[in-house]
Amino acid sequence: MKPTTSATDEYKNIDKSELRCAPDCYRVQLPPLQPSGDHKILFRVPAEGWSDTLVHPYPNTFKDRWDENYVYMPCSNSNIIASQHGPPVSRWKQIEDVLQQGIPGMFELEEAILSYNQHYANRWTFDSLREFFLQPIPLLKQGRRSKLTMSQQQAACLLANAFFCTFPKRNARIKSGTLPDINFSNLYSRSGDPSRKIEKLKCIVNYFERIRNKMPTGILTFTRHVLDEGAAPIWHRCNLNLADLHVSSEGNIEDDGVGMLQADFANKFVGGGVLGHGLVQEEIRFVICPEMILSRLFTPMLKDNEVLFMTGCERFNDYTGYSDSFEYAGDYVDRTQRDAWGRKCTEVVAMDALHFRTSESQFEESKIVRELNKAYCAFQGTEFTSNLPAVCTGNWGCGAFKGDKHLKALIQIMAATMAGRQVCYFTFGDETLQKELVQIHGMLCKNYITVKELYKLISEYSHRVINKKQKYWEANIQTLFEYIANTLGEPLTTRAGSSFEYSADNFESQGSDTSMHYDWEDFKASTP
Structure with a gap:
């Protein structure tokens, strides 16, 4: 570790343009997209590969699973509400009935959401949206390398459910302490600085307005990566x-x-305070790219030897400022090219x-x-x-x-x-x-x-x-x-x-x- 000769030795600068960037840096192509034991795909992969058209969910009919290995879906037959005057009733049927009615304004929307979340009637205050999803979604469980790939359309449906607070057992951090909340109820409340939440909601509403006008056709992959024991340098x-x-x-x-591979300075519960008061590096990234919020649905707390890769998430919002000075700055058109799987690079x-x-x-x-x-x-x-x-x-x-x-x-x-x-x-x-x-x-x-x-x-x-x-x-x-x-x-x-x-x-x-x-x-x- 001896110093070399003199401080006058000349060396060449490296410019930012010399840094390796995807997809040009890869010398090989992505393999064909196909499911495996540790990679679940929520749509039918087109035989001809990715094209700029909507993909079809797979399976075509809902496959019901209600256990600790999968996301508790609002449309499950096991999602029931106890009745004082008869047998339990389907919570999803109640959600459908409520959301299919005309909802003329903010107060009617609040009443609709609270009608199937009566336990929280005295705690929640909020606003807006609907939709539903098809098949059970496996959790990216701790200690296992696993991938989940879905279409942006499927992600939109799931985020609409989060917006409407329909996910059962997910209104707060679950009892085991490994999954963050996903329903937007905390974002609608008056706790903390309301101006922060208002700016976040502007980003969320713009996302929904964008996909309502034109549903994006791309693909997203979420990968839980684990550094095995003995694999560290x-x-x-x-x-x-x-x-x-x-x-x-x-x-x-x-x-x-x-x-480039972009760092998210994350909380061990991915997304940190994105659905609450937080508004620093991670939360800002999640609200300008709202599809990232979905990672909270199926990603238990990161352990010391684990990270989460989010590939293909599109940016929908521009912004200025940071923390208390953060402001929504309008729509953002993400022109990043796509890879062979249809994901933004x-x-x-x-x-x-x-x-x-x-x-x-x-x-x-x-x-x-x-x-x-x-x-x-x-x-x-x-x-x-x-x-x-x-x-x-x-x-x-x-x-x-x-x-x-x-x-x-x-x-x-x-x-x-x-x-x-x-x-x-x-x-x-x-x-x-x-x-x-x-x-x-x-x-x-x-x-x-x-x-x-x-x-x-x-x-x-x-x-x-x-x-x-x-x-x-x-x-x-x-x-x-x-x-x-x-x-x-x-x-x-x-x-x-x-x-x-x-x-x-x-x-x-x-x-x-x-x-x-x-x-x-x-x-x-x-x-x-």
């Missing part, structure tokens, strides 16, 4: 040089990561970070390894395993979850390296982080630091943090980037500009200046 033995990096303080994942991975009670606890070795393994699981391929697109990410888990931006950036670069991906990293307006990350990555590449050597540097710094009596972000304590720079014998400096890119094989000298210290506020991000 042994990080202190990984001898690969670091992946190429493009880092910028401008831009965002959904707009500038087209064709948009792949988003829900990857949940640890929530740290104390900021220094994240430097414990077990916590670092957990985050490395989670990111590695997220960055692995599912349908392809080589020549993968770059991962487009940012300050994962660095807001309310108290992650250190320096540590999380390096963890993701290490994980992407082992997964065979380049990294496109957005700092979301944090120019200081952008400049420093460029310099640190350049120093590491210039000195040919491998993953195992970077892991050792982080471990050495972590031991210092844990052994310090004072908090590690106090002004007299080095940041992780400062520690690495000093260990490599180079000062950490700043430069003007908003975007710098360096390849793992090439580095351009940054010059020299005095190193800097920051307090904890510099390491917070507006992300979970």
